[in-house]
Amino acid sequence: MKVSFKLRSFLKKPQNIILCIMFLFLAYLTLIPMIIMIKDTVTVHASEAMRLKKPIGSFTLNHWFKVLFDKENSWSIFYKPFINSLITSLGACLISLVVGGVYAWLITRTNIKYKKALSTLFIFPYIMPSWTLALAWFNIFKNSLVGGTPGMFASLTGIEPANWFAYGAFPIALVTGLHYAPFAYINIGGILRNMDANLEEAALMLKSTRSRIVRKITIPMVLPAILSTFLLVFSSAMSSFAVPTFLGLPVRYQVLTTQLYRTMNGSQKGQGYAMALIMIIIGVGILAFNQRMTGVRKNYTTITGKSSNIALVNLKKARSVISIIAIILVLIVSVFPLISFALESIILRPGNYSPSNFTLQFWIGTSEQNKIANSEPGILLNPGLWRALWNSIKLSVVCAFSAGTLGFLVGYAIVRARGTKLSTAVDNLAFFPYLMPAMAFSAIYLSMFSVRRGIIPSLYGSFFILVLIGTVKYMPFASRAGINSMMQLSNQIEEAGEIIGVSWWKRMTKLVVPIQKTSVISGYLLPFISCMRELSLFVLLVTPQNRVLTTLLFQYNEKGWSQFSNGINLLIVIIVIFVNTLVNKLTGASIDKGIGG
């Protein structure tokens, strides 16, 4: 009797039902891959059997030993790259928080000019694959160390950039930091915009100084957003692979992911899994810290239902100067790479930028005209490309929809049931996939879903398996966005509805979602963008019928046909911008939350 009563009251709360369902869903889709991965760290794989002289599949502690305790090798295999990873990831966090935070503050809280343009352009670096930014850095600042033609900077100024500036920790942290700065911008900007200005005004009336207000009120209020950004950027930077490969290799700057890739691609997979697991543990550690911080201070509510007017800081004389500097900096990191993609896609001979070398044959040439590129028809005439483009869009939209919806519900339920074990468990489960190396994750999915298991049919080669992995992998974006925004939403609003007997469904659709519209939409757009430019997650799971655009991008890139790969890159960026604008026009919200507009 007592138990059933407890159970009934437990299930009466919608958040508990959501958490229960999501727990089962995520346990199957993330916990099992985790367990398989843990098992992989103590199993002899086919490539290791000959060396370890043990049968395939038998138990071994050798991988852990090599990674952590081998006097001769652990330093080079794990510790050194690990320290480098910490350095670059913390550097990237710092850069993105400072850059994103400053821009968010300028746009929401000051009378800076060009708000709309700044706000839109600021997210471009995230839309572009991070390696293209790294490539741009490399092409501009490369010095004679790598041979070849001098970089753009050296040939224009005659000054050779130093090695530390051109390669290694500094540019890796900088490029990664700028790439993820939109996270900080979106998270912090969202809070700054929604924050109840009464708090600041009260302080102002009490003659508190501006700097004291920032220290005592603004920063504590945006702390959850800062922590959340830190969590996302740090984990993304830790697991980012392309940037360190491009910029670290010339000076042999190894980070954990390049090391992970080496072991997984080499003959020591087990060590790779062990390293991946360590990365996951670190991520979970940060997540736990995050939960503790937000758990201790219960009240971050900024949306109370009362109206608020934010007094903008007057930049006075500095207004024009700051506005112009801000817009120039944004143009450099957002528009300049786009121009370079466009330019690279229309030049015949690489490195020669004179108009006589321009051609549109890589866009609209027939296969007869493109003898130089193995008779591949131009981008716009290539039927394979159109099919792949359609697949990419279809996949990204479906993934975005499911990841966004589920992520928001998860965020809602986690915050509503904050403090319970179930809430923490789901919070952790939903975040695991973000920390899993894409290739290992997809390899596990391939084996999990390639045959029928109980009631789950074989999903191999289906479109659905791509949707499934994309949803699970990108849900953390939406769930983090959901948690952040729900954290600010006062319970009172929903309780008010509850008291007058409004159903949960109606409370959600008429109260919570409309208030949270911007963060809900950003929860859809981040998975969409990520999906559009994802390769390693899908490459093991695609079959020729559902090939996506990035697989083509990879092929052209491998062949060194920079015109095609730059063209496709440009295409992806344009589509994402188009979708973003479309969503903006239709719903009024956009990924940058139009926080300036």
Add this chain to the structure above:
Amino acid sequence: MKKAFAILLVLVVACSLFAQGANEAAAPKAEPVMTHDELVAAAQAEGTLTIYSYSSRMAKIGEAFQNLYGIKVECTQLKDAEMIEKVSTEAAAGLDAADLIYCQDGSRVYPELILAGYVTTYVPEDYKALIPETYQDPLVFEFCNKLFMYNNENGASDLTNIWQLTEPQWKNKVQTKDGFQEGVNLNFFTMITRDDWAQKIADAYKALYGKDIVLDADCKNAGYQWIKGLYANVVLGKSDTTIHEQVGAAGVGDYYGLYTYNKSRNSAAKGLHTAPNTAMQPFAGFMYPVYTFITKNAKSVNAAKLFIEYASSNEGFEVYKVLGDYSPKADLVNPEDPISFSQWEQILVVEDPAWCAEARPDVEEFISRIM
């Protein structure tokens, strides 16, 4: 307690779901000897063929094959690691995903695909007399050469010995691909740590400097010692295409690279100055094999066989007849190439997958330490 039990229950249920994915036993296939016409008929009855390939050029052969026989060909390009991961997982799950694969990196292919029983080798009857026996099991489709290439803008190089590239004046003047980006490069380094090659390298040292080599404490033999010396000078690159551009650009002066020879076909179009140094002792580079296999669960076995035959026919192999790519099949010679396949065999290091599979982890660790 209740919660812990619930979690346990979920795990048990989930694990049991997972554990049900056992393989169906593969029935041994009978191997009837067919005439060519019978093979064509059987292949056409199958209708489609799915290929995973290391190179995009395979798709061209696929198109020609499709036009010739009316069998639909789907060709997917995959990187080494993804290829092995995909093929082994699909084979283990009993899926008939790919029928035919063309892959490289013997040190992984050997234990993970061949020994695991996921792939089988097929050599067309007529070809057995034309291909050296060593390259029939596993069957090598082609060899790709990676040579010591240099910038020849200022004339021919006078280097004759690989040890010269370890001398201080070549510091940051040699480029090669990071071996971990592409397994075949690591296989090359692994090959030269085998006793026979290490001895040749020690002899080359003596020939150059007139004294016996003294090994560092961390170097087991002259092969390791040379790798260490090379790594002290080398700038690591990400792809052969960019290394080619960086070594061959006008104005870089004396510069060496160890990378794929077939990149030279674009030199003129890109305005690059490179030439191979085939006089280097004791080797001028290495050649790595591309293997071809029929997968364990292939549905279109006959189409796969027919394709293997076609791809290594004079007509099919046409797109691979460029400087730097070589078929071991005697009748597929490139008339424009001054050096024949058997001559390359003499001056290059050739991959032995069994040795590489066994010894590569040591070399990987060694290279990680000296990085």
